[in-house]
Amino acid sequence: MAEETRRISENDWIGARTGMDVEALKRALEEEQKKAEKNLLNWQKAEADFSNYRKRVEQEKAELISFANAKLLTELLTVIDDFERAFANVPPEMAQLPWVDGVRLVHQKLRSVLKSQGVTEIESAGKPFDPNIHEAVMQQPGEEGSVIEEVQKGYMMKDRLIRAAKVVVGSGKKVEASEAEV
Amino acid sequence: MGRAVGIDLGTTFSEVAVIQGGEPVVIPSSEGGNIVPSYVAVSKTGERLVGQIARRQAILNPENTVYSIKRFMGRKWGEPPGRELPVEEDAKRKTYKVTRAANNEVRVLMGGKEYSPPEVSAMILQKLKADAEAYLGEKVTDAVITVPAYFNDSQRQATKDAGTIAGLNVLRIINEPTAAALAYGLDKKKEETIAVYDLGGGTFDISILEIGEGTFQVKSTNGDTHLGGDDFDQKIMDYLCDEFKREQGIDLRQDRMALQRLKEAAEKAKIELSSVAQTEINLPFITADASGPKHLNITLTKAKMEQLVMDLVEKSIGPCRQALTDAGKTAAQIDEVILVGGQTRMPLVQEKVKQFFGKESNKSVDPDLVVAIGAAIQAGVLKGEVREVLLLDVAPLTLGIETLGGVATPLIPRNTTIPTSKSQIFSTAADNQPSVEIHVLQGERPMSADNRTLGRFILDGILPAPRGVPQVEVTFDIDANGILSVRAQDKGTGKEQKITITASSGLSKEEVAKMAREAEAHSADDAKKKDEVETRNIADNLVYTAERTLREQKDKIPSELNQEVEGKIAAVRSAIQGKDMDYIRSTTRDLSEAMQKIGAAVYQQTAPPPPPEGEAPPEGEAPDGQAPPGGEEGTVEGEFREV
Numbered sequence: 001m002a003e004e005t006r007r008i009s010e011n012d013w014i015g016a017r018t019g020m021d022v023e024a025l026k027r028a029l030e031e032e033q034k035k036a037e038k039n040l041l042n043w044q045k046a047e048a049d050f051s052n053y054r055k056r057v058e059q060e061k062a063e064l065i066s067f068a069n070a071k072l073l074t075e076l077l078t079v080i081d082d083f084e085r086a087f088a089n090v091p092p093e094m095a096q097l098p099w100v101d102g103v104r105l106v107h108q109k110l111r112s113v114l115k116s117q118g119v120t121e122i123e124s125a126g127k128p129f130d131p132n133i134h135e136a137v138m139q140q141p142g143e144e145g146s147v148i149e150e151v152q153k154g155y156m157m158k159d160r161l162i163r164a165a166k167v168v169v170g171s172g173k174k175v176e177a178s179e180a181e182v
Numbered sequence: 183m184g185r186a187v188g189i190d191l192g193t194t195f196s197e198v199a200v201i202q203g204g205e206p207v208v209i210p211s212s213e214g215g216n217i218v219p220s221y222v223a224v225s226k227t228g229e230r231l232v233g234q235i236a237r238r239q240a241i242l243n244p245e246n247t248v249y250s251i252k253r254f255m256g257r258k259w260g261e262p263p264g265r266e267l268p269v270e271e272d273a274k275r276k277t278y279k280v281t282r283a284a285n286n287e288v289r290v291l292m293g294g295k296e297y298s299p300p301e302v303s304a305m306i307l308q309k310l311k312a313d314a315e316a317y318l319g320e321k322v323t324d325a326v327i328t329v330p331a332y333f334n335d336s337q338r339q340a341t342k343d344a345g346t347i348a349g350l351n352v353l354r355i356i357n358e359p360t361a362a363a364l365a366y367g368l369d370k371k372k373e374e375t376i377a378v379y380d381l382g383g384g385t386f387d388i389s390i391l392e393i394g395e396g397t398f399q400v401k402s403t404n405g406d407t408h409l410g411g412d413d414f415d416q417k418i419m420d421y422l423c424d425e426f427k428r429e430q431g432i433d434l435r436q437d438r439m440a441l442q443r444l445k446e447a448a449e450k451a452k453i454e455l456s457s458v459a460q461t462e463i464n465l466p467f468i469t470a471d472a473s474g475p476k477h478l479n480i481t482l483t484k485a486k487m488e489q490l491v492m493d494l495v496e497k498s499i500g501p502c503r504q505a506l507t508d509a510g511k512t513a514a515q516i517d518e519v520i521l522v523g524g525q526t527r528m529p530l531v532q533e534k535v536k537q538f539f540g541k542e543s544n545k546s547v548d549p550d551l552v553v554a555i556g557a558a559i560q561a562g563v564l565k566g567e568v569r570e571v572l573l574l575d576v577a578p579l580t581l582g583i584e585t586l587g588g589v590a591t592p593l594i595p596r597n598t599t600i601p602t603s604k605s606q607i608f609s610t611a612a613d614n615q616p617s618v619e620i621h622v623l624q625g626e627r628p629m630s631a632d633n634r635t636l637g638r639f640i641l642d643g644i645l646p647a648p649r650g651v652p653q654v655e656v657t658f659d660i661d662a663n664g665i666l667s668v669r670a671q672d673k674g675t676g677k678e679q680k681i682t683i684t685a686s687s688g689l690s691k692e693e694v695a696k697m698a699r700e701a702e703a704h705s706a707d708d709a710k711k712k713d714e715v716e717t718r719n720i721a722d723n724l725v726y727t728a729e730r731t732l733r734e735q736k737d738k739i740p741s742e743l744n745q746e747v748e749g750k751i752a753a754v755r756s757a758i759q760g761k762d763m764d765y766i767r768s769t770t771r772d773l774s775e776a777m778q779k780i781g782a783a784v785y786q787q788t789a790p791p792p793p794p795e796g797e798a799p800p801e802g803e804a805p806d807g808q809a810p811p812g813g814e815e816g817t818v819e820g821e822f823r824e825v
Contacts, residue, residue: 049203056202085467089475131231135238137442145226145242151439160214166442169242 067157073119074162077155080114083107084153114155122154124165135164142170184323186353186565187314188557190361191303191327191341193252194383196220197554198310200318201562206365206555208548209317211309216551218313222305223247224293232309244277246292251306254299255344256337259286265332265407300340304347311348325350326561328553331357331389331403353564359389360398361556362520366544369396374517377505379535379543381498382523384410388502390509390516402508404501409494411452411525417490418448418482422463425480432469432476440469444478455484456527488530495534502538519543524550574599574662578694581658581666584621584630586611587715593658596626596698600664605657607673609650617642618654620670622683626701628712641670641679649726717763721754721770728777738784743776750776 011022087104094100122133124147129136133154134147142148147167154165187200187209195217199208208216213234221236224246231239240247259269259282266272269288273280279291289296307325314322329341338355345352356364359378363369368376373394380387387405391398422444423434434440447463454461460483468478506513521543525531535543547555576599582592585608593604610618619640625633644652653673660666671678701708728751732744739747750773757766 053203082466085475089467089470091474129239129242131225131235131238136241138438139242151442164238 067160069117070157070160070162073114073117073157074155076110076114077153077163080107080110081152083110118158119162120156122156122165124150124154124167129167129169133161133164134167134169136169137166138168139171140168141173142168144170144172146170184321185314185318186324186326186561187311187322188361188554188559188561189307189310189325189327190358190551190554190557191252191306191329191344192220192382193250193385194220195550196306196310197551198314199551199554199558200314200322201558206558206562208551208554209310209314211313212316218306218310219249220251220306221247221249222251222292222302224295228293230293230305232305240277245279248278248290248292248297248302250276251290251299251302254280254288254290255303256299256334256340257288259288261286264334265330265403265405267407300344300347303341303344307344307348307350311350323351324353324561324565326354326356326557326564327352328356328358328361328557330387331359331400332387332405333357353561356557356560357389357398357400358387358522358553359391359400359403359520361553361560362522363391363393363398363518363556364559365547365552365556366518366520368393368518368520369398371517375401375509375511375515376518376520377502377516377539378520378522379498379502379526380405380522381525381531382410383412383525384408386410386498386501388498388505390505390511401511402505404505404508406497406501409497411523413494414452414491414525414528415445415448417494418452418487419444421482421486421490422448422478422480426468426478430476432471434469434478437469440465443468451482452487452528455482455487456529459484484529491528491530495531498531499534499538513539516541520552521545522549522552574601575664576600577602577660577664579624579634579697580626581636581660582623583608583656583668584623587719588630589712589715590623590625590628590630590633593656594660600660601662603657603659605655608654608656610644610647610652610654611649613649614646615649615652616644616646618644618670620656620668620679620681622666622668622681625697627704628708629715632704632708636666636683637668637681639668639670639679639681641672641677643675643677644672645674648730714763717766717770718758721758721766724770724773724777725751725754725758728773731777731780735780735784738787739780740783743779743783747773747776747780 014020015022084107087107090100124134127147129145129147133156137151140148146169147165148170149168150165151168152163152166154161155163185200187198188206189199190197196219197208197217199206201207210216211218211233215234218233219237221231221233221240223231223236223239223243225231225239225243236247237249240249253266253272254269257266257269261269263271269280281289281291281296283289283296283298287298289298290302291297292302307327311322311325325345327341327345329338333341342352342355358380359376362378362380363376368374371393374392376391376393378387378389378391380389385405385407386409387403389403390401392401393399419441427433434444443465447465451461451463460481463478463480463482465478467475469476506516516539519535519539519541521532521535526535526545526549532543532545576597577594578596580592580596581594582590585591591606593606594602608618617640619638621630621638622636623630623633624636627633641654644654655671655673657669657671658666659669665682665684667680667682669678669680728747732739732747736744750769753769754766754773757769760766
């Protein structure tokens with residue numbers, strides 16, 4: 001008790017001798033310390049944010065480089081589709097022409113360019129329907145759950161799906177079952 | 183402690199976004215892409231599928247694939263219809279069974295079991311949550327989910343329940359137009375009236391909001407539940423089919439395969455025509471008849487497409503008018519317009535909206551993602567994840583100094599975030615130049631006379647030296663308060679001078695914008711002027727270098743060559759006096775070629791006999807200490823040259 005009294009009056013004593021309000025100074029110091037802590041904390045958070053941002057950007061850059069061409073290649077796939085349609089429709093009297101062979105080679109070249117970029121075709125015909133890589137556009141009589149016809153080829157790039165194959169799936173019905181309309 | 187995300191739970195598509203490093207980021211789904219189709223299915227093998235995967239098998243499994251579940255959230259059989267169709271009507275249009283439970287509640291049948299709409303929505307939310315956790319590498323525990331402004335209490339509660347079922351703590355349910363306004367930071371405004379024009383794939387919604395004291399109030403909503411981007415695609419498809427029938431006599435509408443390709447091509451063409459004047463729709467082997475394969479190759483102009491869809495766009499204006507009336511406002515009283523939904527990317531839509539409201543809309547945020555982004559911002563705020571952000575300003579206009587020829591050389595480009603600092607080394611323009619004048623400029627124009635002078639000062643005491651040799655480092659430093667100090671230091675003598683400029687802007691936003699526009703308008707002229715100055719500078723440099731070379735290498739140069747070069751120098755000198763840029767360039771070129779002969783002559787004197795023919799003589803190099811002929815850009819007016 002006596003100790004306390006002495007402590008309190010010590011400040012008063014200092015105050016009286018020096019004209020400084022020690023209590024007020026202590027409060028002000030506490031406030032400044034709090035501010036400094038807050039500033040430090042926010043600075044740390046900002047540094048952390050920046051560091052994380054940098055890491056994320058690096059990651060995204062790497063991904064971009066890896067898959068930069070995916071969009072372009074996906075667009076080219078429509079051209080390959082058309083090539084394949086063209087070959088499916090070669091008039092029989094022309095099928096043996098060397099010129100047709102030449103165009104076939106062009107198509108082959110296009111396919112190998114794609115392959116060199118990591119693009120691979122998805123095997124669909126006859127396989128069980130898998131919504132991870134196939135998109136069903138129609139149902140027709142045939143083995144249930146099996147891909148009867150490929151309407152548009154599907155492609156993977158490295159290990160990523162860049163275009164699902166559009167397929168006709170068997171409905172399990174036989175003969176003249178009608179197409180299931182949705 | 184888990185993260186908080188913002189979710190736009192849409193009728194046909196859903197997205198999830200999160201605040202990363204203070205910025206909203208839309209999270210990619212596990213299939214790639216930012217948007218997830220709002221589809222849920224139970225496969226024949228009892229497996230649950232959500233999103234793109236569910237959509238892909240929808241045709242095979244129509245009774246067990248649930249889509250557009252949002253239409254049934256919080257609704258009951260026999261309820262009077264609101265904006266939506268009555269449940270009875272909606273149920274008829276679905277391929278899955280919609281059933282009635284106790285209390286007229288709605289249930290849907292999937293895989294032999296009955297689910298409430300919130301349970302189905304929860305499956306979509308669960309997928310979004312899982313994708314977010316995979317992306318962030320941490321748990322997601324909280325979410326803000328958006329709903330249409332016209333949703334009633336029961337619909338909002340159902341959405342909240344869906345979140346809870348999905349294992350999320352729903353921090354808040356907010357209105358989609360409000361979320362869009364948040365994405366544009368409009369919550370910082372005082373008292374404003376905002377119109378949100380949302381034209382998505384299938385529906386159109388217009389909302390009028392009022393912002394005051396940081397809170398948003400919905401004054402009115404209106405819309406058309408059957409107006410959207412899909413209708414625009416359909417118009418184009420119809421046109422293509424009609425044209426094809428006209429040209430080739432075949433109706434493609436009978437051919438399902440052809441229609442598939444046409445649909446994709448129509449959408450693609452629509453998107454392209456937002457930026458080009460015409461596009462070709464090229465579908466070889468679209469169909470075939472007895473005479474062989476047929477091809478579709480039709481050119482569609484932007485103008486024609488706009489004709490085709492004009493009535494659809496105009497259909498959206500009626501609800502806008504009604505919404506204004508219901509809100510008790512005129513178009514002029516709308517302070518901000520926001521565009522939401524992919525279809526608003528079409529220039530025609532943007533034009534019509536601008537015409538109707540009489541002002542430019544906010545469209546800088548991706549309209550497909552703006553609602554999710556706004557929800558993420560709200561989530562960040564509610565969760566307290568947003569650290570205290572020091573709002574930083576930017577330097578609104580480019581800052582630089584004047585260099586040789588009256589050119590404005592930038593040091594700090596406009597929109598650089600401050601505080602910032604930039605240094606560059608400059609040099610003298612004349613031999614024995616004793617001082618340099620730093621003329622500090624602000625503005626976008628390439629010529630200093632067209633920019634604003636912020637200040638000038640002189641640094642003297644530069645030791646006598648050939649031009650281009652002294653190194654004067656000029657440093658621009660802007661502190662967080664926008665106070666600019668410019669310092670010039672002679673790296674040789676160590677002497678430095680400095681100036682502090684307080685009002686480095688003092689220009690209003692409009693004035694800044696005006697200056698930027700003027701720079702644009704004059705950019706062609708300015709570029710020409712700058713080019714002229716540079717041509718002159720290059721010529722001047724070359725003359726200086728040539729004269730110096732002649733002086734220094736006098737004894738090694740045969741007299742005819744000496745005379746030739748002197749003649750060329752004189753030619754360049756007189757060209758510089760005139761205004762013919764081409765003449766300056768050609769005489770400069772001649773002098774440059776002549777100087778190469780000097781180099782050849784000098785090296786021949788010191789080199790071994792020339793190698794057997796077939797080898798070209800060495801490239802004329804300027805004597806060391808000089809810049810190579812051809813000059814470097816931007817030598818400095820009066821006193822300065824960039825090194």
